[in-house]
Amino acid sequence: MKRLLRIGHRYVSLLVSIQLLLWTISGIFFAFNQIQQVRGxxxxxxxxxxxxxxxFKLETGPAQSVRFASRLGQPVVVVTKAGEKHYRVPSGNTVAMLTPQEAIEAVHIGTTLVAIDVEFVDKVAPGDEYRGRALPLYRVVAEDAEATQYNVYLNPYTSEIVAVRSERWRVWDLMWGLHIMDWRARDDIHNLPMKFFSLLALISGLTGIGLFFSSRRRVSSISMQSD
Structure with missing residues (x-):
């Protein structure tokens, strides 16, 4: 029985060790990269x-929230009603969507980067770097003084920057997916593989401790018999 337990422990430990290695590598990466730098x-x-x-002449009526935002240096009002956002200027007029050129201007105003391209985004897939952000968005490709490239995502009504993505962020996102074992969407920390390997690691650890003390008792018994 003990022999089977040892063999089982050996293979389970090998399987768990692979994921433990990934947890360690990703943990080291997180420790040595400031999240503020990762987020741009x-x-x-x-x-x-x-x-x-x-x-301010805008009549909002019943609303969940009302806040101000800066659109290219000018104030706009964001009113949330029944989960939907409405964009107005203080006089009450509806705010038009930014043009691509205005999106580029917003990046020049709101960042230290130089914009080189712009794209309108209205679809999202699992794992996309702008997941979790309300659509539509403008994606402005920009560079810093060292020619490091960034994707800057803008709210098309307020010109607010909702996300900044770079190669460092993508590596972080990959590491996060490996860490939580959600390799596709990289969002669900309660997924089945995570639960399974966590329990497997616990079982492997407890089994290893049990085998350690069992081996010590056996060695002590053999030593006493030889004396």
């Missing part, structure tokens, strides 16, 4: 919002 916060510029409340 270092290339973003603060956008102050100056609002003349005396010119």
């Amino acid at each position: 916060e270092h290339v973003r510029e603060a956008q102050p919002i100056n609002v003349d409340l005396s010119s």
Whole structure:
């Protein structure tokens, strides 16, 4: 029985060790990379919002939330009703969607980057780097002074930057997927493989401890008999 237990423990430990290695590698990567750098916060510029409340004539009615945003330096009002967002200027008029050229201008205003291309995004697939963001979006490809490329994602109504993605972020995202064992969407930390390997690691550890003390007792018994 003990022989079968040892053989089973050996193969289970090998299987668990592979995932433990991935957990360790990804953990080291997380420890040595600042999340602010990964998220591109270092290339973003603060956008102050100056609002003349005396010119505020918008009647919002019942709303879940009302907030101001800066659209190319000008205030806009974001009203959330029944889960939907409505965009208005303080006078009450509807805000038009940014043009591609205005999206490029927004990146020049809101970051230290130089925009080189722009694309309208209205679809998302599992694992996309802008997943979790409300659509549609503008994706502006931009570069810093060292020619490092970034994808800057903008709200097309407020010009707010909702995400900045770079090669460092993509490596981080890959490591995160390996860490939580959600290799496709990289979002679900409660997935079945994660639960299975966590329990397997626990069982392997407990079995190893049991075998260790069992081996010690056996060695002690043999030593006493030889004396």
